[in-house]
Amino acid sequence: MTVGASTRFTPHTHPLVIFDWDGTLMDSVPRIVSALQTLARECKLPIPSVTAIHDIIGLSLPVALARLFNVSEAEQEQLIDVYREIYVEREQTPTPMFAGAEGVLSALQQAGYQLAVATGKARPGLERAWRQTNTGHYFSASRCAKEVLSKPDPQMLNEILQQVGVQGHQALMIGDSIHDMHMARNAGVVGIGVTYGVHSAQRLADAAPYAVIDDITALQDLLLAG
Structure with missing residues (x-):
């Protein structure tokens, strides 16, 4: 300390x-990293590094996605829907x-x-x-x-x-x-x-x-x- x-x-x-x-x-950071990398693969976007993802965790999701993938506002909304489905429904990494x-x-x-x-x-x-x-x-x-x-x-x-x-x-x-x-x-x-x-x-x-x-x-x- x-x-x-x-x-x-x-x-x-x-x-x-x-x-x-x-x-x-x-x-919950490992789950966020895994979900964002899955999102990138499924949406055919460049797969971000763990370090790049760490740098946007804590930001509001639209801001985070814009920085991570350099996408438009309309594309952000589409990605948000896919990301939430992955994070909530499919991602199995524990979040204690x-x-x-x-x-x-x-x-x-x-x-x-x-x-x-x-x-x-x-x-x-x-x-x-x-x-x-x-x-x-x-x-x-x-x-x-x-x-x-x-x-x-x-x-x-x-x-x-x-x-x-x-x-x-x-x-x-x-x-x-x-x-x-x-x-x-x-x-x-x-x-x-x-x-x-x-x-x-x-x-x-x-x-x-x-x-x-x-x-x-x-x-x-x-x-x-x-």
Whole structure:
């Protein structure tokens, strides 16, 4: 774990903790990679590398597909339909919660933190994941793709902050991508990067978060030390 300037976090000083979903709480990145490569093969598009896919995970799907395949807006909509059918109906790669993730959510909630989700998933995908993992009850707010502008635009975080009633400097954004860290900075929110998702510790550090951690359970050391 690497940490910048020392700050003591408590539910009083930083009452809101906002999580990305894919690659941060849920180990769904391998499934996304496989589904996007299958999409490319079936639609006769250049098959993207794992690294290229990692770089677009976290963005809203239309933005991600446009960057990955350089397709028009009309083509994006067609690809989205095919991708969702592959991801939901045919792809068999498991998507468990990361080890210790639910325990962290429970501990933070019990300590008095409010929890939220800011994700590039569409609303049906997030709600499906919540049903599969029985974790939706931990979160008091959420924003998804198509409801707001894509990361790293701050709209997603700004709307969550407004709904919960806190200021940017009173919230933390936990995410595995530079898109999460840039969004946090754009909204004036404290960013904490996790290295077990799509982007390396160095790439996350380059986005100037408060801290970079290697395990979700390290959040308890940061947020419950007091």
